[in-house]
Amino acid sequence: MSRTATSIAEVVTSGLCIGCGLCEAVTRGRVRMAMTDYGSLRPTPASGFSFAEEQQLLAACPGVAVEPRTETRMLEDEIWGHYVLMRYAWAGDADARYRGSTAGVLSALGGFLISSGQAAFVLHVGPDPHQPMRSRWYLSEDPDNVLARAGSRYGPTAPLAGLLAAIERAERFAIIAKPCDLSAVHRYARSDSRLDELCVARLAMVCGGQSRLSKSHGVLDEIGVSENEISLFRYRGFGNPGLTRIELQDGRVFEKTYLEQWQDESAWDLETRCKVCADALGEAADVVVADVWPGGSPTGEDEGFSGLIVRSDIGKSLVDTAVAAGSVVLGDRITPRRFDSLQPHQVRKKLALTSRFAGLDDAGLPGIDAPGLRLESLGDRLDRDSKQRERDGTRRRAREGRFAEPMPKQAASGTDFSTK
Numbered sequence: 001m002s003r004t005a006t007s008i009a010e011v012v013t014s015g016l017c018i019g020c021g022l023c024e025a026v027t028r029g030r031v032r033m034a035m036t037d038y039g040s041l042r043p044t045p046a047s048g049f050s051f052a053e054e055q056q057l058l059a060a061c062p063g064v065a066v067e068p069r070t071e072t073r074m075l076e077d078e079i080w081g082h083y084v085l086m087r088y089a090w091a092g093d094a095d096a097r098y099r100g101s102t103a104g105v106l107s108a109l110g111g112f113l114i115s116s117g118q119a120a121f122v123l124h125v126g127p128d129p130h131q132p133m134r135s136r137w138y139l140s141e142d143p144d145n146v147l148a149r150a151g152s153r154y155g156p157t158a159p160l161a162g163l164l165a166a167i168e169r170a171e172r173f174a175i176i177a178k179p180c181d182l183s184a185v186h187r188y189a190r191s192d193s194r195l196d197e198l199c200v201a202r203l204a205m206v207c208g209g210q211s212r213l214s215k216s217h218g219v220l221d222e223i224g225v226s227e228n229e230i231s232l233f234r235y236r237g238f239g240n241p242g243l244t245r246i247e248l249q250d251g252r253v254f255e256k257t258y259l260e261q262w263q264d265e266s267a268w269d270l271e272t273r274c275k276v277c278a279d280a281l282g283e284a285a286d287v288v289v290a291d292v293w294p295g296g297s298p299t300g301e302d303e304g305f306s307g308l309i310v311r312s313d314i315g316k317s318l319v320d321t322a323v324a325a326g327s328v329v330l331g332d333r334i335t336p337r338r339f340d341s342l343q344p345h346q347v348r349k350k351l352a353l354t355s356r357f358a359g360l361d362d363a364g365l366p367g368i369d370a371p372g373l374r375l376e377s378l379g380d381r382l383d384r385d386s387k388q389r390e391r392d393g394t395r396r397r398a399r400e401g402r403f404a405e406p407m408p409k410q411a412a413s414g415t416d417f418s419t420k
Contacts, residue, residue, distance in 0.1 A: 002361050003366055004368065005061075008049060011064060012046045012063075012407065015273060016273045017040075017042055018062055018180050018274070019040055019271075020159070020184050021041070021158030021181075022160040022163065023049075024161040025164040026056055034409075038212060039212035039214035041158050046407055060185075060187040060188035065187065066284070066368060067183060067186070067370065067371050068082065069284045070283075078374050078377060079378065084311065084316045085319070087332065091327070092108065092327050096150070097304045098237075098304065100304075101237045101241070102290070102291055103306040104304065106150075106176050107176075109287060109319075109322055110122040111144075118172065119201065120141065120169070120173060122146050122173065122175070123139055123159060123176070124138060124177065125137050126149025126153070133213070135153040135157045151242075152236050159177045160184060160185070170198070173199060178210065179281065179284065179288075180279070181204075203287050204289075205290070206291070207280045209277070210274055216233065218267075219244065219261070220246075225246075230249070232247035233245075233247075239304075240303065241298050243258070244261045258298055263297070278373050283373065286312045286314045286318065287319060290306065295342075307342060352390045353370075360394060362398075
């Protein structure tokens with residue numbers, strides 16, 4: 001990879017923006033996260049930064065670079081990165097285990113941090129009460145609110161739009177977010193020392209990619225309803241993996257199984273950046289959880305199990321105390337090679353990334369710098385034909401304009417996600 005984007009506008013127009021929300025926080029809301037016509041959250045206007053703001057953002061932006069947070073004395077695996085512990089796990093409270101995605105472990109840890117006094121609140125996302133299919137950031141101050149907002153949000157989320165609000169409370173807090181968001185947090189902390197002082201835990205899920213809102217609108221099209229008729233849109237949870245459940249204001253209910261919603265990977269409508277994500281495994285987090293279905297897909301509902309990866313001493317202390325308190329239960333050990341079989345699509349992408357970045361470079365587009373994430377050695381595992389196929393395919397798609405995005409239009413009323 002020869003270069004990265006030199007402006008936030010180039011990050012956006014090159015298809016490398018994930019809509020994390022940091023642009024809104026750094027500009028104190030002058031640049032807002034707005035929903036585009038094609039269903040992605042983007043900083044609007046994407047050229048509305050001072051020189052100092054843009055330099056600060058480019059240094060942290062996950063569309064420019066991602067990197068792990070590493071400590072000494074960690075075990076390390078070439079694919080899964082550094083870790084202290086890998087185990088099956090689930091929330092100790094049966095209701096939390098049932099309601100939360102992936103056995104409720106992240107929600108249980110967030111709630112435990114508050115109840116034990118280690119954190120005053122958790123910065124995370126949940127459904128927008130006014131637009132239930134969409135998500136917004138929250139500062140949840142008690143375990144009940146953390147649990148009430150549990151559940152995966154398969155669509156655009158901008159948790160870091162709330163980062164400055166969290167920091168300026170000057171209280172200890174935790175973050176639950178995507179791996180790319182936490183890489184941005186890690187890099188942003190270099191320009192704001194308060195972040196490392198106040199953020200006591202960084203929690204993430206292993207991420208299969210963020211779908212655009214158009215994926216959810218497609219579900220509404222299938223059942224012939226509009227977004228303004230919805231009173232609830234639950235993507236999963238209330239079981240493992242749980243049903244996609246849509247409730248309408250007139251009392252009608254529609255449900256789809258996880259496989260009906262997600263089995264066709266070509267219809268996920270993922271953000272472009274997700275296809276070249278160098279760290280979907282959360283190497284900037286203290287604790288990461290993953291779905292643990294053999295082969296990578298569920299065969300039905302179960303009582304809820306998560307794959308837990310502890311990546312730091314902070315994470316180890318948190319998990320140990322949460323287990324002692326009964327908030328989290330640990331099961332059997334998981335080896336990195338076992339994780340390969342539980343998340344095979346993550347392995348395939350890791351091996352392909354060096355070739356995909358080469359394809360972007362061939363097409364004259366920026367890539368994403370990934371120091372410390374071992375992409376070169378992982379790419380060497382691919383055979384020559386596979387490398388060329390990945391490189392050629394990425395170059396072709398880039399030249400066809402499939403990575404390109406237009407500059408976002410000015411935010412329309414009701415489309416921003418900046419409210420607490």
